[in-house]
Amino acid sequence: MVDLNELSLTLYCQFAEYKRKPLLNLGFILSLSIATCTLLSVLMLNHASKAQYQKADSRLGNPVAFQIMPLSGHSVSKQDYANMRRQGFSEVTPVIEFRKQMANGQWLSLKAMDLLALSVSKPETFDSLHVLLPKGYAKQLGVDFDKGDVFGKVHLLNQASGSNLGLPTRIVNDGDWGMTALLDIELAWQLFDDMEHFSSLLVGPLTKRRQEQLNEAMPEHLFLQKSWSLQQRKGFADALHLNLSALAMLSFVVSLFIAFQAAEQAWQSRSALSGQLRLLGMSLSTVRQALWVEAMILICLASVCGGLLAIFIVNTLLPLLGLTLNQLYQLHVSGQLTWSWQYALWAVAISSVGVLLSLLRQFSQISRRHISQTQSRIQRKSGSLVRIFAALLILVFVFIPELSWQQIMSRFALLLTIAVLFLPTLIHVLIYATLALGKKLRLGFQGRYLLQDAQKQINRRFLPLSAFYLALTASISASLMISSFERAFTQYLDKQLNEDLYIRYDHSEREKIADWLETQPNVKEYIEYKRGTLTFNDETIALKAYESVRQLDSIVIKSAPRQTDVASSGLALFALLKDANHCMINEQLALAQQITVGEVLLLAQGGSQLTCRVKAIYYDYGNPTFEVAMLRNLAERYFKGLSGRSFGVYYQSHSTPLKQRLIHELALDESQVIEPREVKKLALNIFAQTFVLTQSIAIVLLAIACLGLFLSAKTLELARKGDLAILMSLGYSRFELFVHMLGQWLVLLVSCILLSWPLAMVLANVLVSKVFPVSFGWSMPLVVDFTLMANHSFIALLCLIPALILPLYLLGKRGLG
């Protein structure tokens, strides 16, 4: 039975506690809200982005199994297509890819194919009477019909007839075909009279036998190429989500540490209050009921505040996550958050766990039948029990294998837990060593007492120190990882984009660009990038052909035979590759297929095969494809279909850049001519944005730790009032007392900082060398930057000092009486 009178009076008293100690209780609610928010925001982030990329996942498997491509300098003629159909290859569909300049000067990419079947099955998206222009692409091109109409005409410039041709166009929702307009091939023939050839022929799935038959039936100038599949990207995205979840779990744990500590402080007098109420005749059941009501209110508050914070964070971070997923999938993912009812349930569930875990001890103390007439003292778990537990965890840590990324994450989460359990012991040892050193350095009495007193405070301050230690370790390791990434990526881009101009061309433009470059006195050298595709272990991989030392100079080597110094010299790399059948592979392929230097690969393209020995593995950051690279003469000896797609140009002098003149004189599109310096800037920006996710969580962690220390400093010093009063009575001035208290905190915090460094280095190394490969498919060398670590620690300390000074100052000001 609920006695409403008793219950309301108890609740009144509990509410009065909040009114009397608003800061302490707000701190508790805030830490619960932050705990809810950190985990909830990442769950929401994962859910929202997963919902968006599930569609992308389904498209990873390409419905087009093969493509029939022309060799360089050739084309797929209508006759070729007709011959193949005549021989019974009905799976073959022609495609024409071309570009036209619009009246507004922009270049429009078009893809013509047979749309009849699609216009019957999906008339809402496809038809064979219009050019289908995706909404995003239309916006990019500046195409906008009157009154937002979806039908209209896009005018092209300078048709052969001399008049401006108006294309019947329909704006459709962004589809799966990317930034290109789609039209039926018959419409293309009607509209453009220069459509003599096909760009390629698409082929559906084939049996091995049928594939061989097709290979034999094809004319010499065509070759069969397996289409791209991005199935392996699926795992990368999942790994990315897991990484985020791991960071969020860490934040949740840190927040719980703070919430637990805040609960102990905010509820310190609560068991005494319950005792007093029961002495006045309040029944235990009413006290319990009131506690539950309070817990429910706390859960609601934490859910609402945590949920609102999470919405804010997710709205900020979702576009960034979308960017990362774009890189993984090469597909557009929207950055809009749509609220789902599940989120509210998650918020309640997370905050319930937070509230119950933080208040468990308080609940059990208050719910005892025996009435406590004095304030309960917190019983510390015996040190030996903790040490036995830590030893057990070490055993588990040693024996967990690192076969999957889940195991890697679990293993290092354990290491973090072990480090936290040993934190008091390690700080003891550090202070003990400082004291021993202090003897030699003749440390003054007050200094020695400060250290000894700090040593005695370690256990009492275990919770805030652990939270700070966890937050700082996570934040330094994230910074080290980002700094390593920046360095590695900048070095990579410096080498990769070392040319002054990068020109993309389509087949018809190659000759005129090459001729133009030949005539330019300011062109010191230009190189042609050639690519093709191969099959390795049933996987389609890219083939990159190199012909000059300067081209090879752009490669950043990860591993090569020890006796050769290829890391810094294209010449050495050239020497390594020029003999026999030698090749290099990118790190993505090496990691995915567990290939090391010296292994032999069997590469195939159609009926041709090449056995090549891997002489080096190179870094290829951000590239989602597997790649093999070799010298051009070797590639051309074995494989057909190596096509040039771009030129790299090196200037004699930077005083007369060629970009605008090239565009103007050869009527190229702006997007075809790129200054790599700009790309470098853009690429660094994109990656910096991607890591904002990690940095934000690291900052949130530090902020939580600051809050925790602020709360601790206030209440822990209040609890020590007696000791401090003794010091005052012995002649310590208020200022000396303030310095003593602050000094003590600083000794403990500096110890935490020193202890966090080695662990942060280990964790950062795990991130770049183990977690990155499974998340993104590539790794990077760890750069241990002590200046960065010191700066980071110093900034953390600077943030903490105000959080400590204020409560300590107020305590000194109010006196110790």
Place this chain on the structure above:
Amino acid sequence: MLSIKGLSHWVSDGTNKRQVLANLSLQIKQRESIAIMGDSGCGKSTLLNLIAGLAPIQQGQISVGDLHLQHASENQISGLRKEQMGIIFQHFNLLSSLTVIENIEFSARLANRFTPSLTAELLSELGIKQLQQSYPATLSGGEMQRVAIARAIAARPSLLLADEPTGDLDDVNSQLVVQTLLKLVESHNIALIMVTHSKKVAQQLNKVFLLREGSLQPFTQLEGC
């Protein structure tokens, strides 16, 4: 009002067991006031805790009105403290988050016996009217004890237990508190059991007992126990 028969009690520190009350008996009637004196650790507070139902009865009987505490449920004992007993502690035990007036009203409301006129009367009689909006932390020891008395009486209990109510007070304040307390006990028809070390305070009550070797002995001379 209160009847104690053959009450025995032992305390244990984990290894040793010590008897603090041995076959103790006591009767107290309405409007009667009893002082219990004794050495520190002789069991005075234990006796009060047993009467208040704050510790389980190991042997013997305690009856308050019709209720036998040894057979009573947790809720019955809480109900007893709420409706029939008032307790005054040496360290006041005021609810620190509530103001003086809220503290006084609290126990009356809890017992469903809140009357604003009685609260006002208690405030003036105890001389704490001007403090009614203050919080306990800002009061002196004497003031806090007067608030504790007002709180205990505001619920109109039939039995008042006072555990060294003047222990933390100086002579002047002790006198003031005891005299006010006795006046209120008289006027509100309350039975009082007070544990005290002060002979001067004890003298002012109807009966004085000495707790020695676990049992109560009438205290006739003003001698040390």
